[in-house]
Amino acid sequence: MFYMNKGLKSFLTALSLLFTFIATAQGQAHKAVADRIIGVVGDRIILQSDIQSAVADAARNGEKLPENAPCIIMEHALLQKILALQAERDSLPLTDEDVEAQMDMRVRGWISQFGSQSALEEVAGKTVYQLKDDQRPFIKEQMLSDKMRSKVVNDVHITPTEVKAYFDKIPKDSLPFLESELEVGQIVLLPSASKDVEDYIYNEMLGYKKQIESGAVTFDALAKRVSEDRVTAERGGAIEVNRSDKSTWDPVFLSTAFRLKTGEISVPVKSNRFGYFLIQQVSRRGDIAKLKMILRIPPVTDNELAVARKKLDSVRAEVDEKKISFKDAAYKYSDDENVKNYGPFILNKDGSTYVTIDALDKDMVTTIKDMKVGDISKPVTFTNDQGKKGVRLVYLKSKTAPHRLNLVDDYSKISDLALEQKKGEVLDKWLTKKIPTFYILVDKQATQECPNLSKYETSDKGF
Structure with missing residues (x-):
């Protein structure tokens, strides 16, 4: 039914954003809970706590959960691991830089969601840097899974006749409003801003640099007081950047940050996209740098x-x-x-x-x-x-x-849904051929509660 498909797609989209964080940031609350393995794909495991936490976190985030949410999440986890392992077998390209850029984007999203880095770290029970180290394999698995799925369904297309046939199968009383x-x-x-204003801001930031270097004030204290990037200002200007993250930072910022030596503070640098930056390199490991920054935006x-x-x-x-x-x-x-x-x-x-x-x-x-x-x-x-x-x-x-969903006003939406269904059918056929080539074990209690999981099992061994 259309409504359930749309809700399920929304739920799984939100789940894909939550699952990695949940798997690596369950924190202190779960330490006393007995955990167990409920799924195995090759050398990768699925824990009961992963599924329980995913359901709880999706509910807390306001997602409308289907009654069989734990079963959907478990199947999603199995499918992701199968696709990721097949991507490795097929040697699909994925660079460390791609993974790092994705991690940076996720962390920024979580910081925005929780309000600050300190709030995120409190929820996760670890620092951002520990969180990123922990989540790296999960992010990589998810990205490999997405690449493999794209490879399987990339050539799937939909015709107008198929779109109409899809729509005609939806019961009229189920068409959403x-x-x-x-x-x-x-x-x-x-x-x-005018040249006079920009010169004023530039000279003011030169003054900040001199104050910090003379020991009159710390970079952290000054960032908290004057930086106009409030997310980083709250933590004393601290930020971690990847040299390849050009969608977030412009080239001037990145080139300056990676030219600095450890502890060195830049002169004010102008970014047309943001404003003037004062940057200090705290440490660097390859293409990853820990920085402190102050942003001033010249007013127009x-x-x-x-x-x-x-x-x-x-x-x-x-x-x-x-x-x-x-x-x-x-x-x-x-x-x-x-x-x-x-x-x-x-x-x-x-x-x-x-x-x-x-x-x-x-x-x-x-x-x-x-x-x-x-x-x-x-x-x-x-x-x-x-x-x-x-x-x-x-x-x-x-x-x-x-209005009520109809082909005249909502053809593109219905076409997208029909295409997703067709891609799902192609993926199912692909899975039918590929599943027997993997070692997959699912907990017996899980298959009893979720009969749809039994199609993934290739081993009858118990836990």
Whole structure:
């Protein structure tokens, strides 16, 4: 049924983000609980505590859990290990740098989720660096699993006839009611501060460097007081970066950080994306560096914002006069770095351009409140995620009314679901051939409670 498929997909997506953290960060609360192995795939094991903790954490994160959630999680764990082991057999490429970059991204997500590094470390019962060392094999397994799955289903496609057949099989009383969705694009200008302001910030940061080097103040204390990156400021500017993590840090920051010697403090360096950084290298191991940083964002004045608004007025006129499309104008004029890779439209978590209103920032919600489909706003001032002030044009491309799922309004959604089902069928056939080539053992109690797990067993030995 469609509703269950959608809910299950959402649940498993959330699970894939949680499972690695759970497996490595169960902390003090689980130490007194007797644990046991409930699954084996090759030389890899699945613990009962992994499954129990995954269910508990998914519930705490507000996921809507199916009644058979433990069975789904156990099957997901078995499948992930089978796919990862096959990826190793097939020598699918995965570099250490890829794994490190993924770990950095996950850790930043967890820090954001828990509010601070110290809160994350309290929950995990270990430092971030210990957590990363512990989770490295789990992240690698997950990435190998994803690569193998992609290889298996990469050539699977869906036809319009198959999409309609999929939809026609959904009982009419099971078709979900969908909330309103929008397609919203933006063209962003992020004006630079005046030279006088930038010079002032630069000289002020030179002063910070002298104060730290003279011993008048510590880097940690100064970062907590003046840094405008509040996540790192809370922990005295401490951050760990990977040289290959270019999606998060711009080249100027990375090249400066990795040129420094241990203990050395840089001169202020300018990042067009963020602002001015003062960087100290704490330690380095290959492409991984532990740093401390202070960020200052030179403020723009109303004068700079007025110039940006005037430019966007001209861009808006070009689009209105059909001299250029909104999309092409975004590629030509926008300062938003995401435009180059993802286009000018706000994306959903699944990569779709259709979003609900809660995916938009509060300033954008205010902007589109009285707009009609096809409207382009006048230039409006906003503050981005990095704390920089800018001006943007907002384009409301489409807006659906709340409605029952149907082929006319929701063809792309139904097509995606039909394709996922077809990929699942292809993967099942692949598993039927591959499972006998692995040593797989599942706990007898688990197979009794979850009969679907019995298809994975290739050994009848007990635990």
